[in-house]
Amino acid sequence: MSATPVSSRRSTAFKLALVVVAMFGFGFALVPLYGAICQLTGLNGRNPGMYLSGAQAGRERRDEARTVTVQFLTSVNGGGPWKFRAEQAQIAVHPGELYTVNFVARNMLDQPVVGQAVPSVAPWNAAVHLHKTECFCFSQQDFQPGEEKVMPVRFLLDADLPSDIDTVTLSYTFFDVTAQALRREPSASRANRS
Amino acid sequence: MAHTHADHAGHGHVHDEHAHGPERGIMRWIKTTNHKDLGTLYLWFSGIMFVIGGLMSLGIRLELFHPGLQYMDPETFNQLTTMHALVMIFGGVMPAFVGLANWQVPLMIGCSDLALPRVNNWGFWILPFAFTLLLSTFFLPGGAPAAGWTLYPPLVLQTGNSFPLLIFAIHLMGISSITGAINIIVTILNMRAPGMTLLKMPLFVWSWLITAYLLIAVMPVLAGAVTMLLTDKYFGTSFFNAGGGGDPVMFEHIFWFFGHPEVYIMILPAFGIISTIVPTFARKPLFGYASMVYAMASIAFLSFIVWAHHMFTVGIPLAGELFFMFSTMLISVPTGVKVFNWVATMWKGSMSFETPMLFAIAFIFLFTIGGFSGLMLALAPVDFQYHNTYFVVAHFHYVLVPGAVFAIMAAIYYWIPKWTGVMYNETLGKIHFWWSAIFINVIFFPQHFLGLAGMPRRIPDYAVQFTDFNEISSIGAFLFFIGQFIFIYNILRCALFRKGLKPAAARVWEGAHGLEWTVPSPAPYHTFEDPPQEVDTETPWVAGHPAVAH
Numbered sequence: 051m052s053a054t055p056v057s058s059r060r061s062t063a064f065k066l067a068l069v070v071v072a073m074f075g076f077g078f079a080l081v082p083l084y085g086a087i088c089q090l091t092g093l094n095g096r097n098p099g100m101y102l103s104g105a106q107a108g109r110e111r112r113d114e115a116r117t118v119t120v121q122f123l124t125s126v127n128g129g130g131p132w133k134f135r136a137e138q139a140q141i142a143v144h145p146g147e148l149y150t151v152n153f154v155a156r157n158m159l160d161q162p163v164v165g166q167a168v169p170s171v172a173p174w175n176a177a178v179h180l181h182k183t184e185c186f187c188f189s190q191q192d193f194q195p196g197e198e199k200v201m202p203v204r205f206l207l208d209a210d211l212p213s214d215i216d217t218v219t220l221s222y223t224f225f226d227v228t229a230q231a232l233r234r235e236p237s238a239s240r241a242n243r244s
Numbered sequence: 245m246a247h248t249h250a251d252h253a254g255h256g257h258v259h260d261e262h263a264h265g266p267e268r269g270i271m272r273w274i275k276t277t278n279h280k281d282l283g284t285l286y287l288w289f290s291g292i293m294f295v296i297g298g299l300m301s302l303g304i305r306l307e308l309f310h311p312g313l314q315y316m317d318p319e320t321f322n323q324l325t326t327m328h329a330l331v332m333i334f335g336g337v338m339p340a341f342v343g344l345a346n347w348q349v350p351l352m353i354g355c356s357d358l359a360l361p362r363v364n365n366w367g368f369w370i371l372p373f374a375f376t377l378l379l380s381t382f383f384l385p386g387g388a389p390a391a392g393w394t395l396y397p398p399l400v401l402q403t404g405n406s407f408p409l410l411i412f413a414i415h416l417m418g419i420s421s422i423t424g425a426i427n428i429i430v431t432i433l434n435m436r437a438p439g440m441t442l443l444k445m446p447l448f449v450w451s452w453l454i455t456a457y458l459l460i461a462v463m464p465v466l467a468g469a470v471t472m473l474l475t476d477k478y479f480g481t482s483f484f485n486a487g488g489g490g491d492p493v494m495f496e497h498i499f500w501f502f503g504h505p506e507v508y509i510m511i512l513p514a515f516g517i518i519s520t521i522v523p524t525f526a527r528k529p530l531f532g533y534a535s536m537v538y539a540m541a542s543i544a545f546l547s548f549i550v551w552a553h554h555m556f557t558v559g560i561p562l563a564g565e566l567f568f569m570f571s572t573m574l575i576s577v578p579t580g581v582k583v584f585n586w587v588a589t590m591w592k593g594s595m596s597f598e599t600p601m602l603f604a605i606a607f608i609f610l611f612t613i614g615g616f617s618g619l620m621l622a623l624a625p626v627d628f629q630y631h632n633t634y635f636v637v638a639h640f641h642y643v644l645v646p647g648a649v650f651a652i653m654a655a656i657y658y659w660i661p662k663w664t665g666v667m668y669n670e671t672l673g674k675i676h677f678w679w680s681a682i683f684i685n686v687i688f689f690p691q692h693f694l695g696l697a698g699m700p701r702r703i704p705d706y707a708v709q710f711t712d713f714n715e716i717s718s719i720g721a722f723l724f725f726i727g728q729f730i731f732i733y734n735i736l737r738c739a740l741f742r743k744g745l746k747p748a749a750a751r752v753w754e755g756a757h758g759l760e761w762t763v764p765s766p767a768p769y770h771t772f773e774d775p776p777q778e779v780d781t782e783t784p785w786v787a788g789h790p791a792v793a794h
Contacts, residue, residue: 059359059434066426070464077468077498081483084494127487128398168486174561225487230480 091178111209112146118207119143122151123221130226131159132193145209153186153201155224157193164231165191167222176218179211187222190231266769274369277361279346280767282368284663286343287656289371291732293335294649296379298725300328305687305721307704308714321704322390323382329393333510334417335375337644340652341513342367342424345452347663349428351760351767352446354437354776359430360423367423374416381406392702394499395470397484397492401477411474418463425459428452437759437776443534446758450537451516454544458505458512461548466502469495493558500551508547511643512540514611514651515582518604520758521658522586525601526593527755532585539578539585546575556627565624572622576615583612598753599673603654606646606681614642617692632702635695641688650680653731661748664738665766672734679727686720 120143122136137152157163167187171177182188186201193199207218266272266281273285303324307315316324346364350357358364381388386404389395395410403410432453436445445453472483473495482488484495515536523530530536552560552568560568586608595601617639621630630636653676661667690713695701699710706714737745748765763771 059430062430062433063360063426066429066460070422070426070460073461074464074468077465078472080465080498080501081472081494084491084497088491166487174559223486225485227487230482230488 091174112144113209114144116145116209117142118145118211118215119217120149120207121217121219122153123219124153124224125221126224127226130165130224131157131163132165132224133158134222134224143207145207145211148183148204148206150202150204153203153222154198155191155193155201156198157196160195162195162228163193163226164228165193165224166227167191167224170221170223172219172221173215175212176207176215179208180218180220181206181208190227275365277357277365278769279350279357279361279364280663280769282364283343283346283348285368286339286346289368290336290340290343290652291735293331293339293375297328297331297336298728300324300331302721302725304328305718308706309718310715311706311708311711313705316704318704319387319390322392322702323388325702326390326392327378327382327388330378330389331375332644333393333506334414335371337510337648337652338417338421339371341452341455341510341648342421344448344513344517344652344655344659345424345428348659348760349431349449349452350435351662351763351771352449352758353432353435353440354759354772355431355435356770356773358427359435360427363423364427367420367427370416370420374413374420377409377416378413381409384409394503395473395495396499397473397476397495400473401484407477408474411470414470415467418467421459421463425456425463428456429460432456437772443537446516447519447530447533447536448513448516451512451514451519451540454540455509455512458509458544458547462502462505462509465498466506469498469502472498493555496555496558497551500554501548503554504551505544505547507640507643508543510648511611512543514607514648515540517651517655517658518586518607519582521600521604521654522589522608524658524753524755524757525598525604526590526595528589528593530585531588531591532581535581536585539581542578543575546571546578550575553622553624553627556624557631569622569624573619576619579615583608583615598657599668599670599677600654600658602674602677602681603650603657606677607650607654610646610650610681610684611643614639614644614647617642630695632700633695634691634699634701637701638688638691638695641691645688646681646684650684653680656735658753659760660735660738661752662760662765662767664742665748665764666738666742666745667748667752668734668738672730676727676730676734679730680724683720683724683727687717687724688720690714690716 119140121140122138124134124136126132126134132155134155135153137154141149141151143149155165169185169187171180182203182205184202184204186199186203191199191201203220205220211218266278267275273281276282276285301324303316304321307313307321346358379388384405386406389400389403389406389410391400391403400407432445432449472481475481476483476485476490482490484490484492486492519530519536550568550572552564553572556565556568590605597605617635621627621636621639657668657673694710694713694717697710699706750764751761752765753761759772759776760767762776
């Protein structure tokens with residue numbers, strides 16, 4: 051093999067540069083890929099968002115013989131300005147039945163804040179079996195100065211929950227997203243708060 | 245033979261009508277496109293970074309000499325651990341290997357220069373700017389980045405003014421590495437001497453071909469990850485912000501998808517160096533050439549599917565833990581092939597123990613210790629105890645210092661007579677070796693015990709029962725650092741003050757084989773302007789093959 055002409059070196063270099071561009075793109079493609087895998091498997095404790103009855107027919111199959119404990123955890127991220135708790139620490143549920151639990155958050159500041167609650171379910175393989183018809187985590191929550199909000203969560207555990215699971219933990223972490231909310235829609239947020 | 249480097253340029257066996265020496269003065273180094281000049285620049289740059297990073301580690305060991313806070317506040321300590329890692333990885337080890345590739349790849353495959361010489365110049369001269377940016381953060385209000393070199397959000401997003409400088413410095417380092425990697429691949433694939441098929445290439449060239457592919461595959465992913473950090477902090481995106489729908493754990497996945505291949509980027513060229521040196525001083529051909537190539541290729545492939553072993557404790561399901569545990573343990577198979585092949589090469593050889601060989605043998609022994617502790621860390625159930633302890637620190641320093649750094653030292657001793665035309669001082673080399681080999685173990689071996697006993701990493705203070713081992717480790721660190729001045733002195737003599745030193749022959753080592761030994765020492769400024777003649781139809785280019793002996 052002898053040294054090849056300059057044109058073939060250029061073409062090799064060009065192909066390698068394409069690999070570089072593709073791998074840069076791949077780094078960003080990992081973001082939706084990760085989201086999809088987590089959504090599909092519940093791997094990071096996320097569950098598939100709002101429950102639409104009908105679309106998931108069969109999930110409401112009741113199983114009164116089985117009792118599962120559902121525990122509720124609340125936390126506030128990084129010194130956010132809330133007092134945040136669940137009205138009950140835990141309840142006993144039957145798969146296939148709808149339950150409502152109230153969560154209470156109080157803004158400890160004398161200025162308006164916007165919060166976003168992020169749910170997580172443990173163990174991870176219970177996440178896809180926990181369905182919510184109503185949750186304060188579906189949207190950002192506006193708090194007036196000192197306001198206390200009672201926020202219901204309606205959920206059911208479906209009967210396909212793996213049989214070795216007797217306790218499911220549903221946790222919520224409140225994040226302060228006031229800055230992001232202001233950036234996104236400054237006029238709307240201001241109107242909300244006046 | 246008391247010629248200067250420049251005097252030699254017009255001689256040698258190059259075409260005289262093409263031959264011209266380098267420019268004089270500083271502009272020679274700024275404008276140069278010569279692979280030997282740039283290799284030299286890379287090596288000097290890396291040497292400076294090793295000293296800076298080494299001083300930071302002395303700061304760390306000073307604070308850890310006693311429990312309690314003596315010399316610095318915790319924030320400063322965290323800055324030192326973070327910057328020590330960034331400087332050593334991206335400024336020390338990687339540029340050193342690129343410098344060695346610059347010098348040796350064209351000489352070993354018989355071409356006149358790298359394929360894209362101007363890109364080569366650009367790739368090097370980015371680095372001083374990148375590290376000026378990075379190191380200047382020490383002087384900013386709030387100080388240098390302190391969230392660890394792994395840059396995990398949300399902590400890293402709390403970095404102050406130094407954050408954008410950190411990100412842009414990483415971008416620049418990435419561009420430099422990528423251009424260097426493309427250059428090396430194009431050179432190796434297109435410019436080999438007649439008759440040198442891929443499976444006849446010297447193993448150092450093979451190791452760099454594979455490393456360069458790893459670089460272009462993962463450095464862009466790191467660039468993407470740090471870009472996401474940048475937009476999360478300043479442009480309101482939520483890639484890693486849970487409050488906005490992102491996930492900080494995703495950063496760990498993306499980072500280690502880069503990070504694990506990066507680990508092999510820092511060790512594969514070392515494998516190539518050891519595979520070159522051991523046959524020379526065992527005076528035998530390398531045992532199992534083809535299996536060495538396939539082993540490196542397998543290690544490179546496996547490096548892409550093991551990343552989550554860095555994050556066993558983050559909460560991944562059992563099936564994932566098992567997959568990443570077994571795929572990680574699989575890496576010990578090709579690595580074992582390499583270690584056994586090196587040992588088999590030495591078996592019944594007529595060995596002699598010049599300094600490069602001493603470092604190579606120490607590499608094989610001590611790197612294997614680092615490999616074994618890596619195997620322990622690969623076990624998911626016990627990793628829950630070892631995670632984030634000094635055991636991890638001991639492990640990766642065993643593979644990086646007596647691993648990668650010893651290989652770099654071995655390579656410098658091995659090739660510096662070819663580069664400068666004079667022999668280094670063998671006695672000083674041996675003293676340097678024994679000094680380094682002893683004190684590297686004094687530093688890092690006690691850290692295994694500290695980690696197993698539960699001492700966490702990246703903490704400036706510790707419980708009093710850890711005091712003894714920390715004192716031993718700190719004393720080792722200071723003595724190791726002092727010993728490196730022997731090395732610096734030895735290099736400076738060869739590189740700058742070579743009057744009266746023993747001149748080196750073209751074939752410096754009796755048992756050395758390969759094209760680089762067919763050119764005079766020091767290597768003329770221009771070599772292989774005409775491709776070398778085909779020497780043999782068998783495997784003449786393989787280091788250690790008797791057909792090259794002449």
